[in-house]
Amino acid sequence: MKKTVRVGIIGMGNIGKHHAAYLRAGGVARCELTSVCSPSPWKLDSYKPIKIFGDPAALLESGEVDAVILATPHYQHTTLGILALERGLHVMVEKPISAHKADAVRLIEAHRSRPNQVFGAMFQLRTEPRYLKIQKLIRDRDLGEIVRMNWIITDWYRTEAYYASGGWRATWKGEGGGVLLNQCLHNLDTLAWLLGMPVKVRGFCQLGRYHSIEVEDDVTAYFDYSNGATGVFVTSTGEAPGTNRLEIAGTRGRVVLESNRLLYTRNEQCMTQFSREATVGFSKPDVWHVEIPFENAATPHATLMQNFVDAILDGTPLIAPGAEGLCSVELANAILYSSLLGASLDLPLDGGAYETRLNQLIRDSRIEKKVVPLEADDFTKSFHR
Numbered sequence: 001m002k003k004t005v006r007v008g009i010i011g012m013g014n015i016g017k018h019h020a021a022y023l024r025a026g027g028v029a030r031c032e033l034t035s036v037c038s039p040s041p042w043k044l045d046s047y048k049p050i051k052i053f054g055d056p057a058a059l060l061e062s063g064e065v066d067a068v069i070l071a072t073p074h075y076q077h078t079t080l081g082i083l084a085l086e087r088g089l090h091v092m093v094e095k096p097i098s099a100h101k102a103d104a105v106r107l108i109e110a111h112r113s114r115p116n117q118v119f120g121a122m123f124q125l126r127t128e129p130r131y132l133k134i135q136k137l138i139r140d141r142d143l144g145e146i147v148r149m150n151w152i153i154t155d156w157y158r159t160e161a162y163y164a165s166g167g168w169r170a171t172w173k174g175e176g177g178g179v180l181l182n183q184c185l186h187n188l189d190t191l192a193w194l195l196g197m198p199v200k201v202r203g204f205c206q207l208g209r210y211h212s213i214e215v216e217d218d219v220t221a222y223f224d225y226s227n228g229a230t231g232v233f234v235t236s237t238g239e240a241p242g243t244n245r246l247e248i249a250g251t252r253g254r255v256v257l258e259s260n261r262l263l264y265t266r267n268e269q270c271m272t273q274f275s276r277e278a279t280v281g282f283s284k285p286d287v288w289h290v291e292i293p294f295e296n297a298a299t300p301h302a303t304l305m306q307n308f309v310d311a312i313l314d315g316t317p318l319i320a321p322g323a324e325g326l327c328s329v330e331l332a333n334a335i336l337y338s339s340l341l342g343a344s345l346d347l348p349l350d351g352g353a354y355e356t357r358l359n360q361l362i363r364d365s366r367i368e369k370k371v372v373p374l375e376a377d378d379f380t381k382s383f384h385r
């Protein structure tokens with residue numbers, strides 16, 4: 001029985017280097033970083049004696065790895081993911097699993113016929129105790145039936161220098177979208193994981209409102225769920241200081257996550273039952289106020305990688321299976337497509353129709369990017385809880 005998983009990283013930019021750092025520091029048990037790959041391999045000399053590749057296909061065929069982390073720009077998640085699966089490797093793909101739904105379906109299909117290979121997605125918010133506690137409140141029915149969700153997540157602030165730092169960033173051709181597909185994709189995954197998918201979406205996206213970019217950097221979206229619950233999701237990369245406030249209301253109470261505090265207000269009686277049975281007009285169910293304590297996950301990316309390695313070696317269930325990455329891609333695409341069409345969209349989204357529209361945006365693009373590398377900066381400040 002194999003005792004160690006040999007991992008390679010393809011794409012050694014911000015997040016690729018972060019994955020390499022905790023893997024080299026022994027942050028994931030029974031896992032060894034054996035290979036890294038970049039189109040500029042000469043910049044990776046400091047990683048020696050780890051094997052260095054300039055061509056992803058060469059790494060995939062090298063026999064040096066059992067598994068790969070794909071940390072490249074979005075479109076390559078699909079092409080390299082399929083190639084890696086075809087080579088018999090386990091795959092951990094960075095978010096989003098693909099730039100659009102049709103590509104995500106192609107990637108998931110490539111895995112379907114290879115169930116013995118582990119396919120995970122890097123949705124590290126799923127390891128954060130704060131979201132696990134909200135998930136437990138929902139699962140245990142402490143909130144009763146969910147009636148409403150609001151998430152204002154406008155503190156994904158990014159500067160012009162950030163967008164100028166990579167040729168692929170904030171372009172239809174390179175990234176496939178803006179704040180929806182990149183920064184707040186984590187939040188869209190968390191929403192789908194907590195509440196399931198809405199049945200209808202209406203999006204209002206402003207393209208390049210705050211930055212010289214062609215993709216969306218400010219979004220308001222409305223969701224309808226099958227049980228009649230509604231949701232509003234607001235996000236931006238241009239607003240400072242910005243807000244991060246998630247509120248989920250149910251018939252038995254409400255939970256609010258804001259400013260690192262999780263507050264649960266419990267209705268002593270179900271609100272709809274109270275309304276039916278009350279003989280007075282202006283009273284409400286009595287409430288309890290509870291502050292739910294939680295720790296911050298110390299190393300969320302490493303925790304998810306440990307789970308991936310445990311899945312390979314022991315068959316441990318994945319926290320974030322790759323196939324579940326379809327939901328956040330679909331939500332991001334549907335919000336944007338709805339905005340472009342000026343109409344609500346029923347889900348599931350027609351992935352082929354959206355791909356055609358995205359290809360049109362790519363053809364119509366007039367953006368000319370001048371890439372300016374970022375000054376040394378602490379990339380980990382971009383990690384969001």
Ligand SMILES: NC(=O)c1ccc[n+]([C@@H]2O[C@H](COP(=O)([O-])OP(=O)(O)OC[C@H]3O[C@@H](n4cnc5c(N)ncnc54)[C@H](O)[C@@H]3O)[C@@H](O)[C@H]2O)c1
Pocket residue numbers: 010011012013014015016037038039040055056071072073074076094095096122123124166182383
């Ligand atoms: N999970 C997280 O917390 C998190 C954080 C940041 C970024 N991401 C995701 O990680 C991915 C990369 O983002 P980033 O910020 O590191 O971008 P980046 O631009 O800093 O790095 C991407 C790297 O990929 C390399 N690359 C491009 N094509 C390649 C190829 N064919 N083979 C090998 N390398 C190639 C580029 O040279 C670059 O170094 C994106 O999908 C992004 O959404 C996830």
